[in-house]
Amino acid sequence: MSAPSKATYVRQRRLFGADARVAFLYLIPAFAVMAIITFYPLLYQVWMSFTDFQTQNLRSGAPAPPWIWFGNYINILTNNIAGIPNYDFLRILAFNLFWAFSNVIIHVCLGVAIALLLNQKGLIGRSIYRAIFVLPVVIPPIIVATVWRNIFDTNNGAINYLIAIILRQPPGSVQIAWLTDPGNPIWFFPLLPLSYFALLTANVWLGWPLNAVVATGALQSIPQDLYEAVEIDGGGAWTKFRVVTLTYLRPAMLPFAIYGFVITFNLFYLSYFMSGGGPFGRTELLVTEAYRLVNEQHLYGIAAAFSVIMFLILLVLTIITNRLTRATASYVD
């Protein structure tokens, strides 16, 4: 009795006993690299955020930048940054949150709807449609942003030409300034300029297909007899959808929606390439503002503080969304 179990024990020890030492060896390469180029820069960033680090401090042998405590943080939060026109921290944050929420809601709803459509029995050409609908996923966002920038151009953009065709006007007669018009299309909601809707269009095009792929995976895991069971109980199409389909979709879609939220919240390319943050910085996101601070203004200290604030905001968002997932998960189970 004891012999085999002892042999197992020895084997187990050989396998798992010296784990700490082995793990150390396996971790060293990656963590040595990350210590130098990931963790040290992050700590350095925190130090920078308390200093007035500017271009003159970059030269070798330059004096250390002056320590100004929370000066950068206060200037960021009280909108006291020289050089960036139309800078308003709370407006950028509010727009950024609305941007991410509105996008993800549309992406998920469209993705699920189209996945349901493609999952209908007897649909002719299903695999062709699937192949076409995945195309937006495979094109790099920087290219997508470049192309959509031209589509929404005021003078020569495809959308304005298309509207002219629909209105039976000569080409060039419709000149809607999609990306630069300063007005508010929704008068009671001044947060959103016309360029928000242009960005939204491009990002919906970019975003729903991946949601549809995830939803399709979830739909295919639904056992068909559940639908039959609902049918026997006299449930109609709506009951089937609510009771069976949604129950199976939720655990797959919710984590993915959170993933999409973070991706969209930090989506650099559309804002930077399409609208350039305009008009008047109203479609600026936190990431593009952080980039402008360092790339255009060379305000290294302020940019560092801005990134620390961004990190804290993302941390809070992650904690909230994690709570949400757990709350809904317990509801499902």
Add this chain to the structure above:
Amino acid sequence: MTGGTQVIARAAARPVVAKRRRRFIRGLRKQALMQALCILVTITVLFPIVYVFGLALDPRNIARPDGLNLIPPNPSFAAFERAIANPSPNPITFVQLALNSLQLALSTSLVSVAFGVSAAYAFSRLKFKLRSVLMIAVLAVLMLPSVATIAPLFVLLNSVKVGDFILRDSIPGVALALISGALPFAIWNLKGYLDTIPKDLEEAATIDGCTRNQAFRYVILPLAMPALAVTAFLGFVAGWTDFYFSWMFLDHPQNFTLTMALYGMVGTYANTTPWSTLSAFAILVSLPVSVVYLIFQRWIIGGLAIGGVKG
């Protein structure tokens, strides 16, 4: 008499036929509706793609499109020739731009996967004291968009100077900045995959006399090949399509990348670039990664669903 029975039989069959026909018509109507919706979605998906190809293949060398010519008559590759011959106002050729982008992409990809897989193995299989602390450290980095570490990376890489060489103003410097974000992603992505490989396989290998290192090399690595390929590809895409690090770090035109030349065509200095050239250039930049992505999308998307978050 026989005529009478036929009439009766026909009368009995009529409701069945009618029912079948009604069902057929209902199915046809449903199919038509579904096809209409699918075609509508197809049009919206294909519109920007057809548009950009239409612009790029337009044979007239005009600065801006004068209408919506989705399918231009007499298409030609002249715009592609122009994009390759003269991609940038800076003294750099298309081949040099592509080679710089390729260097960035390959180094980001190879370093992050090679270093990432061993760390991922430790996180997935080994028990040690600091395990959860280190994993949270990796996750916390993943949460940050890579733009958010650009200021300290710029300052630190700028301080590495040997004679005239500044690490910040070089392809290896930009690659390091990219790896700082790609490596944590690779660790997280690969750990997710390694967790799905059954432990019994390694135990069996150990019974056959394998050491831990041999089990890793001969059992885990071959099994993890799909995930390694996907992670390497995503690292490649990150390097190939990087814009903000290259644009900020690189001063010398001989180091410039494809995406920088692309931004030069879109940005404020681009009033002189014809859209046909820009479109052709965009297609040339996108094509290598898009084709690979399209071929392997099933594995890549599956891997993404397991993996982490990095924008």
